[in-house]
Amino acid sequence: QQQVRQSPQSLTVWEGETAILNCSYEDSTFNYFPWYQQFPGEGPALLISIRSVSDKKEDGRFTIFFNKREKKLSLHITDSQPGDSATYFCAASATGNTGKLIFGLGTTLQVQP
Amino acid sequence: EAAVTQSPRNKVTVTGGNVTLSCRQTNSHNYMYWYRQDTGHGLRLIHYSYGAGNLQIGDVPDGYKATRTTQEDFFLLLELASPSQTSLYFCASSALTGGAPRDTQYFGPGTRLLVL
Incomplete structure (x- = not known):
C-alpha cells in the first residue's frame, strides 16, 4: 500500500509553461512534506518543503500548495525551463519519527524547448 | 553544502557473493540512511x-x-547477494538537532549494484 501517491507518472510541458505535479497521502500524522529533485546519475536533492501548519510555500519559481483536509499537495513550477527536466519525488514524515521519510514513486518532468 | 560520498559507484557480483557498500558523511550529522531505488517502487528505506x-x-x-x-x-552489507538485490543504492544523512534544517536529508551519488 503506497502511503504517498504521485501523479502523473510523467509530464511533458513546453518551456515557459507551468508544470503541476500532484501528491496525496494517507497517514494523517504526516506533517512535513519535502519535494526532492533528482537528475539522472545523481542522488535526490531537497528542492522545497512545507509543514502542515502552512497551506503554501514559495521559493522562486517553485510553489507548494497544501490542502490538509483533502490530504493533497501539489508542486507548481512556473516558467518551466529545460534545466528543470528531472524526476520529482514527494515525501512525507511525522514529527518524532526520527526523520524517516516515506517517498512517492516520483513524477518525471520533461521540459521541451 | 552537506557532503555524502559513496563507494564503490558501480559493483557487479554473483549470486551468493558478499558485498559491502560504503557511505561517509563529513557534516557531523546524527542520522544516516540506506535506501534502494527501483523503477516502480521509488525510494525505499x-x-x-x-x-x-x-x-x-x-x-x-x-x-x-x-x-x-x-x-x-x-x-550496508549483503552477505548472500541475490539477483533481487540488483538496484541503485543511496545513502543519506540528516541532522535533527541544530545545524541543517530539521528533516532535510542529504543524499550521496548512489551505488549501482548488479547481482548476476
Missing part, C-alpha cells in the same frame, strides 16, 4: 542509524545488514 553503534530497521531490511562504525561511516 533499508536501514538507518542515529549514531555510532546504533542500527534501526527500515521498511525493506530482508537480506541486508548494516553497521555504523563512526559518526561519519555507515556500511
